[in-house]
Amino acid sequence: MHGLTDRLAGGIVAVNDAALEREFEARLVESSTLAFRVAYGVLRHRQDAEDVAQEAFVKAYRSFSQLRDRERFRAWLVRMTWRLAIDRQRGDRRRAARERSPEGLRHLSAEPPVAQGFSPAALEEMKARERAAHLWAAIDSLPDKLRIVIVLAGIEEHDTTEVARLLDVPQGTVKSRLFLARQRLKEQLQWTQ
Amino acid sequence: MDPVNDAALDREIERALAVNPSPEFVARVRTRIAEEPSPASRGFGWLFAGVATVAAAAALVLAVRMASSTRPPATAPLLTSRSIGSAVVVPAVVPATQSLVSGVSRTAATRTPEPLFDARETMALQRLIASVRDARVDLSPLLNDPMPAPMTLQPIDDLVIAPLVIEPLTQSGTEGERP
Numbered sequence: 001m002h003g004l005t006d007r008l009a010g011g012i013v014a015v016n017d018a019a020l021e022r023e024f025e026a027r028l029v030e031s032s033t034l035a036f037r038v039a040y041g042v043l044r045h046r047q048d049a050e051d052v053a054q055e056a057f058v059k060a061y062r063s064f065s066q067l068r069d070r071e072r073f074r075a076w077l078v079r080m081t082w083r084l085a086i087d088r089q090r091g092d093r094r095r096a097a098r099e100r101s102p103e104g105l106r107h108l109s110a111e112p113p114v115a116q117g118f119s120p121a122a123l124e125e126m127k128a129r130e131r132a133a134h135l136w137a138a139i140d141s142l143p144d145k146l147r148i149v150i151v152l153a154g155i156e157e158h159d160t161t162e163v164a165r166l167l168d169v170p171q172g173t174v175k176s177r178l179f180l181a182r183q184r185l186k187e188q189l190q191w192t193q
Numbered sequence: 194m195d196p197v198n199d200a201a202l203d204r205e206i207e208r209a210l211a212v213n214p215s216p217e218f219v220a221r222v223r224t225r226i227a228e229e230p231s232p233a234s235r236g237f238g239w240l241f242a243g244v245a246t247v248a249a250a251a252a253l254v255l256a257v258r259m260a261s262s263t264r265p266p267a268t269a270p271l272l273t274s275r276s277i278g279s280a281v282v283v284p285a286v287v288p289a290t291q292s293l294v295s296g297v298s299r300t301a302a303t304r305t306p307e308p309l310f311d312a313r314e315t316m317a318l319q320r321l322i323a324s325v326r327d328a329r330v331d332l333s334p335l336l337n338d339p340m341p342a343p344m345t346l347q348p349i350d351d352l353v354i355a356p357l358v359i360e361p362l363t364q365s366g367t368e369g370e371r372p
Contacts, residue, residue, distance in 0.1 A: 017231040028222060036214035050218050057222045061229055132209055139206075154206035182199055189202075 024064050027073050028057060034074065034155065035081045041151035042085035043092075044136060052088055056081040075166045082148055138188040146181035153178055 035056055039049035060077055067076065139147060149163060153174075156162045160178065164171040324330040 021231065024226075025223075028219060028226075032219050032222065033213055036218065037210055037212065040212050041210055046212070046215070050214055050221070053214065053218070054222050054225055058225055058229065061226050131205065135202075135205055135209065150206065151210065154203070154210045157207065158203055182202060185202060186199075 020065055023070065024061055027060075027070075027077075031074055031077055032057075035077055037155045038078055038081045038151065039085040041155065042082070042089050048088060048092075049085070052085045053081055056084055059084075072168075075168055078152070078166045086144070134189060135185070138185050141188065142181055142184060146177050146184065149174055149177040150181040150185070 032053070035053040036049055039052040039056075040046070043049050043052065056077060059080055060073070067073065139150060142150065148167065152163045152166055153160070156166070158178075160171050160174045163178075164174045167174065321330065325332055
């Protein structure tokens, strides 16, 4: 009797394993860019963003069988990735504040240092980098609720319905937060002009 | 840059976020996940652990109930010796006004005092019973012997009681004087 029960349980686990892994693989393929971009929106560092996104997928995999509504996987993954990225960013800032060294600051910058050439293309690139630096400094200074809305809107091409679904809030809330976030960004970016 | 324009701002953010992960990213995640135990067995593990915990708790409750309902084993002594001098139990006298104050004092007041036995007497009886059981003491003569005759008394005739003599009073001297 016990043997039969064990074989039955083993069979159920094996079938369930295969089905879950197929399903998770599909979710991984469809959501990998989203998770990476969410992490990148916080960290602005490719390698760090990939590390954080990978960590989020591993956590998601561990709890995947407990996720009842699989349609909410993307929202779940986005929130998990966001939290992990914010934690990483805070850890980096604390470390940078401790070190206070040029190497530490260079590690935090997203891209390699600007080339010292002054051709028109190089100048244009320098300006673009400067604009981006101002923009991200302004985004980083936003409260978390506004910050995640503006980043997700940028990733999802300003589809507020999708952003509302990802954040599990009403669409009106997304719109009002987006409006507030834009207002604050515009104020800050004018100030830095 | 024209930062006041919403559309320009949105374009700038979209452009900054239009970054794709490296082509190896998904493969790296797959490799990392392959090192993890499967999610289904993890879920079943929790299920089995839950069932086992519930079963263990039920068995524990059942065992406690059975233990509390069973009597003490036959090998345990039925009488325990207590010294009267050292273990006198005096039932607590609780006034009626205090009996509702606390459940503890109420419990103490309603408890009946246990009977007390002299330890020496108990020990002697136990020894006697044990000796009879082990055939070291034979009590059959006590059962077989007839009742002893009552003690015989001396006959009353042997007693001599002298008759009582009353001497008459003599008057000497005046009345009221001592001789």
